Amino acid sequence: MSIKPAKSDRIFDFFNKLLVWFFIVIISYPLIYIISASISDPAYVNSGQMWLFPKGITFEGFERVFQSNEIWLGYRNTIFYTLLGTFINLAITLPMAYALSRSDLIGKKAIMALLVFTMFFDGGLIPTYLLIRDLGMINTVWAMVIPSAAAMWNIIVTMTFFKVSIPKGLEEAAEIDGASQIRTFFQIVIPLSAPIIAVMALFYGVGHWNQYFGALIYLQDRELFPLQLFLREILVQQQITAELMQQSGTAAAISEHAKIADIIKYAVMIVSAAPLLIVYPFLQRFFIKGVMIGSLKE
Amino acid sequence: MAKTLSENPPKKKGTNWRKIKINWQLYVLLAPGLIYFLVFKYYPMYGVQIAFKDFRAVDGIFGSAWVGFDHFIRFFDSYYFWDLIKNTLGINLYALALFPISIIVALSLNELRDGKFKKTAQTITYAPHFISVVVFVGMIIAFLDPATGIINNFIQFLGFEPISFMTEPGWFKTIFVWSNEWQNLGWGAIIYLAALAGVDPQLHEAAKVDGATRLQRIWHINLPSIMPTIIILLILNMGNMMSIGFEKILLMQNELNLESSQVIQTYVYEAGLLHGQYSYSTAVGLFNSVINFAILIFFNRLARRTGTSLW
Structure with a gap:
C-alpha cells in the first residue's frame, strides 16, 4: 500500500x-x-467599511442589550420553557419508545401505524389552536410545553436505539429474577441509555430554545414571552421599545431610533445564538449520533 | 395486527389476551405518549370537520351546522387561489431543485483524508442549523437592507444601484430557498455521511485494482450505495411538498412582497388566527394536507419500483 x-x-x-x-x-x-x-x-x-474585522470597537450594543429588562425576561422564560419542556419530552419519549421497542408488545404494528400516520397528516393549525384554547392553555406556560410534548421522529430514533443497543439477555435475566417490566426499564435500561438521553435532550432542547411560532399564537402576555418573540420585535418587525431606547418617545428619541436599532441589532443576534453555537461543537458527536441512529434501518 | 396473530396460529386470541395481561406494565409505559398523540394529534383530526361546517364557538365542533363543501368552493373560486398554489409549489419545487447540494457536500467531505480538517469542516458547516429562525430572518433582513446591508454595500461598491431585496416580490423565492440551503446544507449531509460510512471498503479496493479513478469510484460505488437514503429523503421531502418553511416564510413576509410570499399555510394563519375565519381556514388547511398526503402516497408508490420505499 x-x-x-x-x-x-x-x-x-x-x-x-x-x-x-x-x-x-x-x-x-x-x-x-x-x-x-x-x-x-x-x-x-x-x-460597508467594516466587512470582516471589527472597526471602531464599541460594546454599546451589548451594554444596551444587557441593560434591557425584556431581554433578560425573555431569556429567563426561554430557559424555563426549555428545561420544563425537555423534561416532559423525555418523560414521554423514553418510556413510550421502550415499550414500542419490545417484541412482546401485542398490537405494536397497529399502534405504530397510528403514530406514524401523524407524521404525514394532521388536523392543521386551526383545529389544534381550538383544542389548546378549549383546554384553557392559552396564555399559560402549558401552551409552551404540552402541545409539543413528543415528536414521532424522536420516538422512532429512541426506539431504534433501544432495539440495537440494549442486550435482550439483560432484560430477560432481570425479568426472570422477578423484576417487573417497569422496574427493568428504570433500573436496567435507563442507566444504559445515557447516549440516547443526551441526544434526545439536545434535539428537544434546541427545538424549545429556538421556537417562536407556538409562543406567537398562544401567548399574549409579555411577561410570558420567550426570548424569540422579543427578538422578533427587534430584528424582524424592527420595533425598538422605549425601554431599550432608555428614554420616552419624544421627537429627539425618534431620530435616535435608527441609530440605536443599528447598534443593538447584531449584539442581540449574538446574545441569542451564542449559547447554542458555543456549546454545540462540544456536543456535536451527540447530535450526529442522533441523526445516524435515525438513519438505521429496522 | 394480522401478522402478530398469524405468528401464533393455534390459539390466537387466548394467547394474545394472556400476553397483554402479562405485559400490562408495557402498556403503562406506553400510555402517556399514546394519550398525548390521541389528544393532540388525533383530536384535531376530529376537529377538522369544521371545514365542512359553519363553526360557532357556542355550538362547539360537533353542534355547528353542516355546510358541505361551501368553504372549499369559496376557496377554489377566490381570486387568490391560483396565486397561493403558484407560490406554494414554486417555492417548494425551487427548494427541491437544490436537493443535490447536500449530497455533493457529503460526497466531498467523505473524500477528505485529513481527519482533523474533515472534522473542522463538519463543525463549521453544521453550525448554521442551530440558529433560530427568528435570528436567521433577522440576519437576512440586516444583510439585504438597501441602505445599510453588506450585500447592497457590495453591489454599490461594484457601481450598481442598490436592490430592495425584501420588498421586491421577484426576489422572495430566491432569498428564501438559497438562505435555507445556507442554513441546512451541512446538516442535511450528515445522514448521507452515515450511509457512506457503511460502504464496504473492499468494493473500493477492487475498483482500485481495476484502475478506477476517484471520480469513477464516487460515481459507481458511493452514489449507488447512498441511493436508498436519497430516495427515502426525496419521498419525505415530497410529503412535505406544500408545507416547508412556513414559520420562516411568515417572518420574511411584508406588505410589499406578499404577492410572491403568501403561501397556503401563511394564508391559513392569516385568515384563521388573525381574522377568525375558523371554518374557512380549516378548509384551506385541509386542502393543503390532503394534497400533501396524496403526493406522498404517489411518490412512495413510484419509489416501490426501485425497491426502496417508506412502507
Whole structure:
C-alpha cells in the first residue's frame, strides 16, 4: 500500500479540498461578519467599511442589550420553557419508545401505524389552536410545553436505539429474577441509555430554545414571552421599545431610533445564538449520533 | 395486527389476551405518549370537520351546522387561489431543485483524508442549523437592507444601484430557498455521511485494482450505495411538498412582497388566527394536507419500483 497516489488522485484531492473550502468560506463569512458587526461602530458597519474585522470597537450594543429588562425576561422564560419542556419530552419519549421497542408488545404494528400516520397528516393549525384554547392553555406556560410534548421522529430514533443497543439477555435475566417490566426499564435500561438521553435532550432542547411560532399564537402576555418573540420585535418587525431606547418617545428619541436599532441589532443576534453555537461543537458527536441512529434501518 | 396473530396460529386470541395481561406494565409505559398523540394529534383530526361546517364557538365542533363543501368552493373560486398554489409549489419545487447540494457536500467531505480538517469542516458547516429562525430572518433582513446591508454595500461598491431585496416580490423565492440551503446544507449531509460510512471498503479496493479513478469510484460505488437514503429523503421531502418553511416564510413576509410570499399555510394563519375565519381556514388547511398526503402516497408508490420505499 506504499504506492504513491496517482497524479489524477492528487488533482482530485486538490479540487475536492477547494470545494470544501468554498463551503467553509460561504458558511463562516456571515457568522464572522455578525460577530465583528456586533462590536463595531455602526457608522462603519452601515457604510460597508467594516466587512470582516471589527472597526471602531464599541460594546454599546451589548451594554444596551444587557441593560434591557425584556431581554433578560425573555431569556429567563426561554430557559424555563426549555428545561420544563425537555423534561416532559423525555418523560414521554423514553418510556413510550421502550415499550414500542419490545417484541412482546401485542398490537405494536397497529399502534405504530397510528403514530406514524401523524407524521404525514394532521388536523392543521386551526383545529389544534381550538383544542389548546378549549383546554384553557392559552396564555399559560402549558401552551409552551404540552402541545409539543413528543415528536414521532424522536420516538422512532429512541426506539431504534433501544432495539440495537440494549442486550435482550439483560432484560430477560432481570425479568426472570422477578423484576417487573417497569422496574427493568428504570433500573436496567435507563442507566444504559445515557447516549440516547443526551441526544434526545439536545434535539428537544434546541427545538424549545429556538421556537417562536407556538409562543406567537398562544401567548399574549409579555411577561410570558420567550426570548424569540422579543427578538422578533427587534430584528424582524424592527420595533425598538422605549425601554431599550432608555428614554420616552419624544421627537429627539425618534431620530435616535435608527441609530440605536443599528447598534443593538447584531449584539442581540449574538446574545441569542451564542449559547447554542458555543456549546454545540462540544456536543456535536451527540447530535450526529442522533441523526445516524435515525438513519438505521429496522 | 394480522401478522402478530398469524405468528401464533393455534390459539390466537387466548394467547394474545394472556400476553397483554402479562405485559400490562408495557402498556403503562406506553400510555402517556399514546394519550398525548390521541389528544393532540388525533383530536384535531376530529376537529377538522369544521371545514365542512359553519363553526360557532357556542355550538362547539360537533353542534355547528353542516355546510358541505361551501368553504372549499369559496376557496377554489377566490381570486387568490391560483396565486397561493403558484407560490406554494414554486417555492417548494425551487427548494427541491437544490436537493443535490447536500449530497455533493457529503460526497466531498467523505473524500477528505485529513481527519482533523474533515472534522473542522463538519463543525463549521453544521453550525448554521442551530440558529433560530427568528435570528436567521433577522440576519437576512440586516444583510439585504438597501441602505445599510453588506450585500447592497457590495453591489454599490461594484457601481450598481442598490436592490430592495425584501420588498421586491421577484426576489422572495430566491432569498428564501438559497438562505435555507445556507442554513441546512451541512446538516442535511450528515445522514448521507452515515450511509457512506457503511460502504464496504473492499468494493473500493477492487475498483482500485481495476484502475478506477476517484471520480469513477464516487460515481459507481458511493452514489449507488447512498441511493436508498436519497430516495427515502426525496419521498419525505415530497410529503412535505406544500408545507416547508412556513414559520420562516411568515417572518420574511411584508406588505410589499406578499404577492410572491403568501403561501397556503401563511394564508391559513392569516385568515384563521388573525381574522377568525375558523371554518374557512380549516378548509384551506385541509386542502393543503390532503394534497400533501396524496403526493406522498404517489411518490412512495413510484419509489416501490426501485425497491426502496417508506412502507
